[in-house]
Amino acid sequence: MSPSPLISAAELHDLFEMGRGPVVLDVRFELHTGSDRAGYEAGHIPNAQFVDLDTELAGVPGSDGRHPLPDTETFVAAMRGAGVSDDSSVVVYDAGPATAAARAWWLLRYNGHRDVRVLDGGLAQWTAAGFPIGTEPSIVAAGSFTARPPLARVLEVDDVLEFAQHNVLIDARAAERFRGEVEPVDPVAGHIPGAVNRPTTENVDSDGRFLAPEVLDGAFGGLVPTGKDVAVYCGSGVTAAHQILALELLGIDAALYPGSWSGWITDPTRPRA
Template sequence: MDTTSPLISVDELVRALDGSQPPVLLDIRWQLGGPPGAQEYAAGHLPGAHYLDLDRELAAPPGPAGRHPLPDPEVLAAALRRAGVRGDRPVVVYDAGPATSAARAWWLLRWAGHPDVRVLDGGLAAWRSAGRPESTDTPPAGEGDFKPRPGRLPTVDADGAAALAREGLLLDARAAERYRGEVEPVDPRAGHIPGAVSAPTTENLGPDGRFRPVVELDRRFRELGADEQRVGVYCGSGVTAAHQALALAVTGRSAVLYPGSWSEWSADPARPAATGAERG
């Protein structure tokens, strides 16, 4: 399977599934506040896909490290083995469409050392739009052999995120109104990390729910200053930030992820919160 891009189109995936080494398919449907992804998976999914639970298998329990801390490597390993993930076989992850939760799985697998992971561009919505078949059958547990080796992608803690905001470029992937501090539906305080720059992930996508062309994404990140300094990404709990990292990767750029993100930062009263539209 061609891995020149971290994204794969429906047509490319169909060809890959017909090839000599078809990819393992992982369904990562999840959204804040529900409905539960497992129910949506049961109602219809890509044939042969295994479902992974973002809250339980792709994150540790919420706590001082945020709402979606990085998972225990053993928990992650067990989930990937059950899904049939192997170190020598490609993996394609997808969600309902915007690629937010799929990006979390992509980032985690790359962080854990898997060499060949791609995200279905447009997700299940694109698959359905192309008239491709779905299944309600749950495949039997796989016999994967992949062993996570955490740390293959860089991360920072709260101090590191603060330093990046001062000395580099820290992109806030949340909606602009949350960055400005006008609303905060989930976390303890409104606002953003001082010095961070607003860069909502919704602007990575076109009207059809697919990622914008590379030339447009490249221009977006260049205008944000991503070519001139070390880039970090954060969001509410480290999920949407992975979408930003994925969009950057589409353009050939790399990013450091702050897993605790605003859910960790805002829970610490010693950490300052900035508001308004300007960087600061």
């Protein structure tokens, strides 16, 4: 069985105590305000490097959505600047439920890096355990990260409708956004025809930690029939990675539609439900 893509605060602290600390990336981000560098500067896991989701884990907004995938050169430069090399063990975290950290986890895997885990419960669990917080800038030597063949999959926009007809396309947004009752971010409400809804908020407990695999399995069981391929989208391709991480815990390899709803609606000829 593959190693878990998650690591607990206690496990991470133990690695530091043993002198085997991984490269740690702080990916704090808020949907309405963007990347949270100020939060990082106010306090972070010691030696963690801040990674800007808006500029380093995403490209320029446009026809491919609000957070299109970054070009390879941009992502490689960001990882090297944060001290990541090809043989690095990497841990990524955000403020809590991993909705932003999962984007970094997915991108590292998409660029061929296998040894990456998400801090379960994020900084909230680290601080709740009483582990130290740093405020000084962390200086690291540049890494030698290179992009290699992907360990994660994408669903191209031209294949989305056919995929939804024959497989399982999961919309990871809140149920009211899926139904088109509200749309606080994008100019058009609704969802991609044929998609089913499973909000990412249902993947974690009240502490922001992922539910046990057996609980997740029960929740996803009715959505993912045996033998069907799975792909996920959200508003802009960020929180969908959280859904992919939850499915990974169940041994299900799901693809990401990177453009997601914000990219889908840039073409008015594409159908909407």
